[in-house]
Amino acid sequence: xxxxxxxxxxxxxxxxxxxxxxxxxxxxxxxxxxxxxxxxxxxxxxxxxxxxxxxxxxxxxxxxxxxxxxxxxxxxxxxxxxxxxxxxxxxxxxxxxxxxxxxxxxxxxxxxxxxxxxxxxxxxxxxxxxxxxxxxxxxxxxxxxxxxxxxxxxxxxxxxxxxxxxxxxxxxxxxxxxxxxxxxxxxxxxxxxxxxxxxxxxxxxxxxxxxxxxxxxxxxxxxxxxxxxxxxxxxxxxxxxxxxxxxxxxxxxxxxxxxxxxxxxxxxxxxxxxxxxxxxxxxxxxxxxxxxxxxxxxxxxxxxxxxxxxxxxxxxxxxxxxxxxxxxxxxxxxxxxxxxxxxxxxxxxxxxxxxxxxxxxxxxxxxxxxxxxxxxxxxxxxxxxxxxxxxxxxxxxxxxxxxxxxxxxxxxxxxxxxxxxxxxxxxxxxxxxxxxxxxxxxxxxxxxxxxxxxxxxxxxxxxxxxxxxxxxxxxxxxxxxxxxxxxxxxxxxxxxxxxxxxxxxxxxxxxxxxxxxxxxxxxxxxxxxxxxxxxxxxxxxxxxxxxxxxxxxxxxxxxxxxxxxxxxxxxxxxxxxxxxxxxxxxxxxxxxxxxxxxxxxxxxxxxxxxxxxxxxxxxxxxxxxxxxxxxxxxxxxxxxxxxxxxxxxxxxxxxxxxxxxxxxxxxxxxxxxxxxxxxxxxxxxxxxxxxxxxxxxxxxxxxxxxxxx
Amino acid sequence: xxxxxxxxxxxxxxxxxxxxxxxxxxxxxxxxxxxxxxxxxxxxxxxxxxxxxxxxxxxxxxxxxxxxxxxxxxxxxxxxxxxxxxxxxxxxxxxxxxxxxxxxxxxxxxxxxxxxxxxxxxxxxxxxxxxxxxxxxxxxxxxxxxxxxxxxxx
Numbered sequence: 082x083x084x085x086x087x088x089x090x091x092x093x094x095x096x097x098x099x100x101x102x103x104x105x106x107x108x109x110x111x112x113x114x115x116x117x118x119x120x121x122x123x124x125x126x127x128x129x130x131x132x133x134x135x136x137x138x139x140x141x142x143x144x145x146x147x148x149x150x151x152x153x154x155x156x157x158x159x160x161x162x163x164x165x166x167x168x169x170x171x172x173x174x175x176x177x178x179x180x181x182x183x184x185x186x187x188x189x190x191x192x193x194x195x196x197x198x199x200x201x202x203x204x205x206x207x208x209x210x211x212x213x214x215x216x217x218x219x220x221x222x223x224x225x226x227x228x229x230x231x232x233x234x235x236x237x238x239x240x241x242x243x244x245x246x247x248x249x250x251x252x253x254x255x256x257x258x259x260x261x262x263x264x265x266x267x268x269x270x271x272x273x274x275x276x277x278x279x280x281x282x283x284x285x286x287x288x289x290x291x292x293x294x295x296x297x298x299x300x301x302x303x304x305x306x307x308x309x310x311x312x313x314x315x316x317x318x319x320x321x322x323x324x325x326x327x328x329x330x331x332x333x334x335x336x337x338x339x340x341x342x343x344x345x346x347x348x349x350x351x352x353x354x355x356x357x358x359x360x361x362x363x364x365x366x367x368x369x370x371x372x373x374x375x376x377x378x379x380x381x382x383x384x385x386x387x388x389x390x391x392x393x394x395x396x397x398x399x400x401x402x403x404x405x406x407x408x409x410x411x412x413x414x415x416x417x418x419x420x421x422x423x424x425x426x427x428x429x430x431x432x433x434x435x436x437x438x439x440x441x442x443x444x445x446x447x448x449x450x451x452x453x454x455x456x457x458x459x460x461x462x463x464x465x466x467x468x469x470x471x472x473x474x475x476x477x478x479x480x481x482x483x484x485x486x487x488x489x490x491x492x493x494x495x496x497x498x499x500x501x502x503x504x505x506x507x508x509x510x511x512x513x514x515x516x517x518x519x520x521x522x523x524x525x526x527x528x529x530x531x532x533x534x535x536x537x538x539x540x541x542x543x544x545x546x547x548x549x550x551x552x553x554x555x556x557x558x559x560x561x562x563x564x565x566x567x568x569x570x571x572x573x574x575x576x577x578x579x580x581x582x583x584x585x586x587x588x589x590x591x592x593x594x595x596x597x598x599x600x601x602x603x604x605x606x607x608x609x610x611x612x613x614x615x616x617x618x619x620x621x622x623x624x625x626x627x628x629x630x631x632x633x634x635x636x637x638x639x640x641x642x643x644x645x646x647x648x649x650x651x652x653x654x655x656x657x658x659x660x661x662x663x664x665x666x667x668x669x670x671x672x673x674x675x676x677x678x679x680x681x682x683x684x685x686x687x688x689x690x691x692x693x694x695x696x697x698x699x700x701x702x703x704x705x706x707x708x709x710x711x712x713x714x715x716x717x718x719x720x721x722x723x724x725x726x727x728x729x730x731x732x733x734x735x736x737x738x739x740x741x742x743x744x745x746x747x748x749x750x751x752x753x754x755x756x757x758x759x760x761x762x763x764x765x766x767x768x769x770x771x772x773x774x775x776x777x778x779x780x781x782x783x784x785x786x787x788x789x790x
Numbered sequence: 791x792x793x794x795x796x797x798x799x800x801x802x803x804x805x806x807x808x809x810x811x812x813x814x815x816x817x818x819x820x821x822x823x824x825x826x827x828x829x830x831x832x833x834x835x836x837x838x839x840x841x842x843x844x845x846x847x848x849x850x851x852x853x854x855x856x857x858x859x860x861x862x863x864x865x866x867x868x869x870x871x872x873x874x875x876x877x878x879x880x881x882x883x884x885x886x887x888x889x890x891x892x893x894x895x896x897x898x899x900x901x902x903x904x905x906x907x908x909x910x911x912x913x914x915x916x917x918x919x920x921x922x923x924x925x926x927x928x929x930x931x932x933x934x935x936x937x938x939x940x941x942x943x944x
Binding site: 123124125126251252254255256257258259260261262263264265267268270301319320321324389390391392393438439440441443470472473688692693695696697698699700702703721722723727728729730731733734735736 | 806807810811814817818821822823824825826827828829830831833834836863864865867868869870873877880881884885886887888889890891892893896912914915916918919920921922923924925926927928929930931932
């Protein structure tokens with residue numbers, strides 16, 4: 082291995098923490114290239130983008146690029162696939178790695194052919210010298226070539242030479258999925274595989290008092306019943322037998338329960354709890370405060386909501402010769418391995434964690450937890466793999482939720498309708514309880530064992546991305562502002578990362594309040610935003626969406642239909658998104674149409690980006706209009722789709738996305754950019770339609786009737 | 791007990807208890823993984839297959855109830871190499887994010903189109919009212935269905 086001074090330089094993306102070129106790329110003699118990304122496909126299309134990047138920089142056809150599934154035994158450790166960071170982290174790493182590999186291959190070819198580098202050109206992996214003579218990537222000796230650290234000194238192709246990047250290359254994985262081929266961890270079928278299910282406590286504080294396992298052990302197909310403290314699981318030959326045994330255990334287990342949950346699901350319980358308060362942004366300009374004429378205050382909220390993946394979480398595990406192999410849909414195979422090792426009491430080296438795609442997760446759901454369930458059950462049946470899939474009820478009751486949040490806003494306007502001061506206070510539980518934290522294990526079953534491994538202190542990812550404070554700092558230019566994060570660390574219900582984290586609620590609050598201020602200033606909401614915004618790219622997306630939707634200054638709804646706008650730059654450092662929606666308020670509020678304008682810098686795959694934004698708009702309409710996790714003092718009472726309705730086909734809006742091309746700018750994360758602006762646009766459209774302001778999500782029929790009364 | 795079921799034109803002898811949901815027989819005995827578990831209660835549509843021309847939720851139907859009937863799963867429509875026109879339209883429109891809902895949706899629409907080759911937008915949406923998609927791919931899915939209807943009529 083060659084180590085040079087360059088090892089000390091900061092390298093782009095995840096190359097910084099995984100510097101060896103052969104960690105990322107391998108040239109195969111069969112005319113293919115294998116890339117080894119540490120990021121994983123969660124339905125966002127990232128693997129297609131990574132193939133585009135590799136093919137582009139190496140000057141090979143897409144079909145030659147193979148992607149190795151993420152696996153702790155060989156993949157680079159890229160942490161989590163989260164936070165809309167995969168393009169910045171993984172695509173940028175692969176871009177520089179591939180550019181450098183191409184250069185190394187050319188150097189070797191130049192030496193072999195006895196010509197200078199300038200005389201060489203590449204087409205689909207064949208290197209040709211101007212004066213004749215050629216070599217291919219596949220027949221050059223490359224076994225030693227990539228065994229070195231990247232320098233990132235080879236400049237990747239300029240945008241004007243791109244033939245694959247920036248093209249809507251169809252996703253590689255879609256045909257198999259559309260044709261029903263095995264595609265997910267849920268579909269893995271191993272020889273001699275057994276099926277496991279876990280019986281969860283009925284409530285957070287429950288303790289297992291009595292259970293007579295003998296009648297379950299005698300049930301047809303049951304291979305093992307595993308009981309360890311408050312953890313009970315069952316392993317059976319057939320899936321339906323495991324489910325039947327799980328149901329029987331649920332009926333016969335006696336639990337002692339106690340009330341641990343807030344008195345009701347109104348998120349304002351947060352205001353009664355102890356919080357850690359931190360001012361995260363402060364600006365002070367006295368002359369402006371002196372001009373204040375009108376003062377406004379408002380309070381906004383969201384209850385706990387669920388990731389509610391369509392496919393309940395699934396994992397498989399095999400315990401053999403003291404070692405575990407785990408197949409998982411986790412967004413972070415290395416952090417998961419670390420937490421599994423803590424709970425199973427063995428060294429990380431004795432666990433191999435392999436990624437396989439799952440149903441869309443939208444953040445931290447039960448994916449990691451079920452991997453521990455599978456490992457604990459597999460330990461009881463050495464040599465036979467155990468597949469565990471959570472039931473729908475398990476997922477609703479036990480997944481970590483997107484936290485309830487409350488935001489209090491206040492602001493002042495001067496006589497000219499300009500905001501002179503702004504304050505934003507946000508109360509929320511932490512938005513990160515993923516595996517990989519210090520001081521414990523963030524895996525559900527770990528807390529239920531007789532010798533539990535306890536949960537680390539929940540918290541937030543730090544700013545600038547932030548967690549509950551994500552997007553709490555406005556992008557607008559106000560002379561006075563104060564933004565305070567009130568972290569309620571103690572959480573009666575586990576909460577963790579749900580797509581966009583706190584941004585959904587913070588942007589909802591900021592952008593609803595901007596509309597309220599625009600009304601107070603008798604201004605058009607689009608113009609009012611532009612009045613307070615210097616950032617040229619921010620202005621451009623607002624202007625673009627207004628043009629696309631043919632927004633008319635001062636337009637008013639008709640008592641049923643109305644339109645509203647919302648805007649944010651995701652995390653204040655990712656993509657810019659502005660959304661206009663049209664709602665129809667009949668028996669229920671329906672979002673009929675939505676227009677979105679997006680600036681995500683350099684766009685790798687326009688259709689992939691549009692797919693993410695369309696989905697973001699529709700999913701957010703669902704969160705905002707319909708969703709809430711309910712509970713009583715002991716139990717989560719939301720267990721099925723009947724109790725957790727989401728947006729359906731009859732209610733789905735038409736969505737039109739406009740991309741602003743900035744190929745000269747770095748790519749900006751975009752997978753979560755639509756959530757905040759969409760929520761606010763819906764609230765603003767309802768006001769525009771009906772003249773009532775809804776500040777508490779979800780905007781159900783009851784809420785509308787209440788507001789109109 | 792021993793049962794015989796006919797799936798995608800082939801007859802299979804199965805050893806399973808009568809009340810076993812059809813879904814587990816398809817996935818675990820016949821290794822047809824295209825119908826997917828979503829809720830186990832017929833509420834999400836991820837497991838939809840066609841039985842005697844009707845879209846049914848295979849998680850909610852005992853295998854004994856479909857013995858002797860004609861069962862079609864997503865695998866019976868086409869393959870990535872030779873897709874059914876509906877599948878071709880979904881691929882052309884890139885009508886998937888995670889794709890977990892896709893086979894259930896395609897089977898629901900197949901049953902609809904077999905009965906009514908020219909449904910209105912409202913009829914399509916209504917037929918899909920019990921097929922959930924959590925990624926929010928509805929817009930593209932509806933576009934793909936309309937593309938398929940046009941192609942199948944041509």
